[in-house]
Amino acid sequence: MIRNLWFNRNLAFQLARRDILSRYRTAHLGLLWSLITPLILLLIYTFVFSIVFRARWGDDIRETRGQFAVTMFCGMLVFGLFSEVVNRAPLMIVSNPNYVKRVIFPLEVFVVSGLLSALFNLLIGLGAWLVGMLAVVGMPPRTIAWLPLVLLPVCLTTVGVSWVLASVGVFVRDVNQIVFLATQALFFMTPIFYSAERVPYPYRRILEINPLSHCVEDARRVMMYGLGPQWGWWAAALIGSAVLAVLGYAFFMKSKRAFADVI
Numbered sequence: 001m002i003r004n005l006w007f008n009r010n011l012a013f014q015l016a017r018r019d020i021l022s023r024y025r026t027a028h029l030g031l032l033w034s035l036i037t038p039l040i041l042l043l044i045y046t047f048v049f050s051i052v053f054r055a056r057w058g059d060d061i062r063e064t065r066g067q068f069a070v071t072m073f074c075g076m077l078v079f080g081l082f083s084e085v086v087n088r089a090p091l092m093i094v095s096n097p098n099y100v101k102r103v104i105f106p107l108e109v110f111v112v113s114g115l116l117s118a119l120f121n122l123l124i125g126l127g128a129w130l131v132g133m134l135a136v137v138g139m140p141p142r143t144i145a146w147l148p149l150v151l152l153p154v155c156l157t158t159v160g161v162s163w164v165l166a167s168v169g170v171f172v173r174d175v176n177q178i179v180f181l182a183t184q185a186l187f188f189m190t191p192i193f194y195s196a197e198r199v200p201y202p203y204r205r206i207l208e209i210n211p212l213s214h215c216v217e218d219a220r221r222v223m224m225y226g227l228g229p230q231w232g233w234w235a236a237a238l239i240g241s242a243v244l245a246v247l248g249y250a251f252f253m254k255s256k257r258a259f260a261d262v263i
Helices: 002-007 009-024 030-052 065-091 097-101 109-136 142-171 175-188 201-209 211-225 231-262
Strands: none
Touching: 002 009, 009 030, 009 109, 030 065, 030 109, 065 109, 065 142, 065 175, 065 211, 097 231, 109 142, 142 175, 142 211, 142 231, 201 211, 211 231
């Protein structure tokens, strides 16, 4: 898997670049939409949860809505990286029939290029978060340097799940709708706009099963609190996500032999 993806790395980058440019080419604001969209969502969620529901991360009554917003934005960035690729995965092969039928093409790089495109949007979102962090809290802690390691299990999980969904999407066209509903449910089952510590213990087990929960919590630890990742959970997540990536890749490579017959 690693040798194949490394050999096709330039193709993956070219596809990601084409995807980013084509997505915003016809829009008047262009690439600014990749910044405007998460900011608008952040304003909506901040209004709903901090003003309407009066949610707080901790027990500090001095916590401002700005602090709540930048804390919540950390989780939104991590979950957005996952959901952007996974929601597009079922249509990645179906929407490119020419590559399946007429050309000998490494179809597996579509998932990798989708991940690269999502990482580009993540970088833009991090820039917006940094501006908000400087305005509301101050300089981010030096532990933010751990963020690439925190995101590594998320990236591996994303490609593993996306390879499976891209394969299944060729044979079962309804899977796209199912994935959309599943990611919406997963969004609320991930501690993005609430702290996992506020969830009662019988229900906290559900969060512990969700691998994204630990990644979101670790992202907040390194980006906001000046703490390192929870290394035990991180190591377990890394091993599990690596296994999932390999299995997803194997499933895709086995399934793609039948793509041309179906499409």
